[in-house]
Amino acid sequence: MAIEIDGLAKAYGRQRALDGIDLEIPTGATCGLLGPQGAGKTTLARLLAGLEVPTAGSARIDGHPIGEPQATARLGYIPHPAGFDEGRTPRQMLRLAGRLHGIPTSRRERRLERLLIDLGLEHLGGHAIEHLDGGHRRRLALAHALVPDPDHLVVDEPTRGLGPAASRRMREALIEKTRERTLLVLTSIPDDVEAPCERVVGIEDGTIVLDAGVHELAADHGVAIAIGLAGELPQRALDELREHEAVAALRRDPTDADLELWLTDPDEAPAVLRLLVEADAPVASFDRQPPPLGATVAEHMEGQL
Amino acid sequence: MIPSLTQLVEELDAGLEREDPELVSETARTLRETIARALGDRRLQAEDPILARRRRLHQRLEVLEAKAQAGRFDDADDDLDAVREMAHETERALEQRPAADTEPEPDPGPGPDASLHLARREARATVTSLPGAVVGTLSLLVFTLALQASLDAAPRTLAAVWANARTPALALAPLAGLLVGIEGLADARAGRIWLSATSGLSRTRIVVAEALGALAALAALLLGPAVLVILVGLGLGLAPDPTTTAPVLGGLFLLATSFTAIAFAFAARPSSRSVTLAGTLASYLCLGPVWEAAFAAGQAAGRGRGALVASLLRGLSPVRAADALLSSVDPYALPAGRGLLVLAGWTVAGLALAAYLVQERGFGRPHHGEP
Incomplete structure (x- = not known):
């Protein structure tokens, strides 16, 4: 098990930030911890990174108690907000990280140059960090976390405060760079979980209120299907679709011959495709699109997101 | 040995020729698994065109399978051509992507x-x-x-x-x-x-x-x-x-x-x-x-x-x-x-x-x- 959390609690004076949570994340799994601001996400991230000490309970990373050097060395951590040595350059910052981790010089230089290139920061490697915009700073924090090539990554609010383009770029970078790593994303933005994670855990007031697979959760709420047609849709196909019990809604695009369906049961999708084909519909594509995660999670979490 | 995508498309063609829906489904599944295995070894961006191509290929395969199951083998020719072309492009794109490298030794960790x-x-x-x-x-x-x-x-x-x-x-x-x-x-x-x-x-x-x-x-x-x-x-x-x-x-x-x-x-x-x-x-x-x-x-x-x-x-x-x-x-x-x-x-x-x-x-x- 990569991350084992057992009854972890943290209080600041009388204010309880985490109220005894239990969570297990297997090695290589991708998990999104989704909750509103103040739910305890940042506290959990800081506890896992060894920056703070729990009031009660325990957590282990690869079997090592959090806070011990063996645990933190295995974990890449991206905080929010992430403070930097503003006067330094990204290259200097990553170089120092490599030195602190004891990475031999040649490997360190090779790795940091590769990280700068992979994360689209190579042209900024020599600029002072204070001149970097929000998106670049988030990707620089990701690069810093990846310098020691950690097995597990904890990312706090990867895209909060970023514009749509920078958010998309950050999510792409996360997906790309967390391949074959354990990933725990802590966020209040459902899209941050939907893109890279296979499991979603909901947290409210320091307590876990939801734990489900992203796709299972979406599947419970039906599926949208975009059907590309190479010609006219026969009336018989249209009639049979309208009569099918799983078809909740049907919309024809007025500009072309394509069709959009909303199915209440995703398992009925193959049957619907078969129905169309058997009715001589000229189907050219059949694209399933799950409903937005935010909508499905919000339903479970009383719309707090 | 892992079969090439082109070989698998030829098997699909054979399945359609023989009007054998089971062979078509079996070959389509192997084709999907082969692509998934090949992509798993590559470093790819989430928005990489190769992933979008795979998605289109999957959609077309699904339609082709459905037509085979419905006995509309003649109608599936267009789908087979599209699958053949996309499989060829995917194969070429995969050849151009280096496999993800690994560093042989772990880092020594923080020293004195x-x-x-x-x-x-x-x-x-x-x-x-x-x-x-x-x-x-x-x-x-x-x-x-x-x-x-x-x-x-x-x-x-x-x-x-x-x-x-x-x-x-x-x-x-x-x-x-x-x-x-x-x-x-x-x-x-x-x-x-x-x-x-x-x-x-x-x-x-x-x-x-x-x-x-x-x-x-x-x-x-x-x-x-x-x-x-x-x-x-x-x-x-x-x-x-x-x-x-x-x-x-x-x-x-x-x-x-x-x-x-x-x-x-x-x-x-x-x-x-x-x-x-x-x-x-x-x-x-x-x-x-x-x-x-x-x-x-x-x-x-x-x-x-x-x-x-x-x-x-x-x-x-x-x-x-x-x-x-x-x-x-x-x-x-x-x-x-x-x-x-x-x-x-x-x-x-x-x-x-x-x-x-x-x-x-x-x-x-x-x-x-x-x-």
């Missing part, structure tokens, strides 16, 4: 020099900070004025410079120590501590490294101007006086370090910069003038054991201990060796307390972070 790298960074940050600039400027001012006053006095020796600098330097050194000390662990307050805390160093080791950096910065800011004044004084013809110079510089530095350590202990508590500053300034007043006044009065008023206790406690003040190192003219002054011990004791106690607090309670929350 990691603390030194951290200390160097801390020292540089402190020297270039505002408190660092204040300390350096005040130090230069005090020693320069002392030199200026000594140039016209007799005898023309460096001892005269230290005699002139003694009183302001005794006030400056604790303040310098406090100002440098509150910069210590500033990373935690500013939300930068993650940069070092995630390096696999223990919290205690981070505190010790930051303390080393702070002390190095203190040496540069406090003693740097003093050394400069020595060089200028010697250049202007003042006689060297190593027996006075060494204890003076050593005593001032130790006095400053004891207050740096005290400030570290305050900074280790999760509180704002202003709370840390207020706490350390209060400690300066309590350990200096207040302590001195309280125990000097007790010493004068007491008799026998009471006077002895008051005298001993009076000697535990870091300011008085430093005074003992700088001069032994005071009849109540401690011997220089004991003064050294007192200052070292404050330094070690302050840093140990800081390390203990951080180890037991963590670094605390940054003061610009979310609640």
Whole structure:
């Protein structure tokens, strides 16, 4: 098990930030911890990174108690907000990280140059960090976390405060760079979980209120299907679709011959495709699109997101 | 051996030719698995065109399968052509992507020099900070004025410079120590501590490294101007006086370090910069003038054991201990060796307390972070 959390609690004076949570994340799994601001996400991230000490309970990373050097060395951590040595350059910052981790010089230089290139920061490697915009700073924090090539990554609010383009770029970078790593994303933005994670855990007031697979959760709420047609849709196909019990809604695009369906049961999708084909519909594509995660999670979490 | 995508498409074609829906489904499944395996070995962006191509290929395969299941084998030719073309493109794209490389050996982890790298960074940050600039400027001012006053006095020796600098330097050194000390662990307050805390160093080791950096910065800011004044004084013809110079510089530095350590202990508590500053300034007043006044009065008023206790406690003040190192003219002054011990004791106690607090309670929350 990569991350084992057992009854972890943290209080600041009388204010309880985490109220005894239990969570297990297997090695290589991708998990999104989704909750509103103040739910305890940042506290959990800081506890896992060894920056703070729990009031009660325990957590282990690869079997090592959090806070011990063996645990933190295995974990890449991206905080929010992430403070930097503003006067330094990204290259200097990553170089120092490599030195602190004891990475031999040649490997360190090779790795940091590769990280700068992979994360689209190579042209900024020599600029002072204070001149970097929000998106670049988030990707620089990701690069810093990846310098020691950690097995597990904890990312706090990867895209909060970023514009749509920078958010998309950050999510792409996360997906790309967390391949074959354990990933725990802590966020209040459902899209941050939907893109890279296979499991979603909901947290409210320091307590876990939801734990489900992203796709299972979406599947419970039906599926949208975009059907590309190479010609006219026969009336018989249209009639049979309208009569099918799983078809909740049907919309024809007025500009072309394509069709959009909303199915209440995703398992009925193959049957619907078969129905169309058997009715001589000229189907050219059949694209399933799950409903937005935010909508499905919000339903479970009383719309707090 | 993994079959090529082109081979699999030919098998699909054969399945359609033989009007065998089972063979079509079986081959389509193998085709999907083969692509998934090949993509799993490649470094790909989420929006990589190869992933979009795979998605289109899957959609078309699904339609082709459905037509085969419905017995519309003749209608599936267009789908097969599309699948063939996309499989060919995917195969070509995969050939152009290098397989993900792996590094054979794991990193060795933080070595003994990691603390030194951290200390160097801390020292540089402190020297270039505002408190660092204040300390350096005040130090230069005090020693320069002392030199200026000594140039016209007799005898023309460096001892005269230290005699002139003694009183302001005794006030400056604790303040310098406090100002440098509150910069210590500033990373935690500013939300930068993650940069070092995630390096696999223990919290205690981070505190010790930051303390080393702070002390190095203190040496540069406090003693740097003093050394400069020595060089200028010697250049202007003042006689060297190593027996006075060494204890003076050593005593001032130790006095400053004891207050740096005290400030570290305050900074280790999760509180704002202003709370840390207020706490350390209060400690300066309590350990200096207040302590001195309280125990000097007790010493004068007491008799026998009471006077002895008051005298001993009076000697535990870091300011008085430093005074003992700088001069032994005071009849109540401690011997220089004991003064050294007192200052070292404050330094070690302050840093140990800081390390203990951080180890037991963590670094605390940054003061610009979310609640």
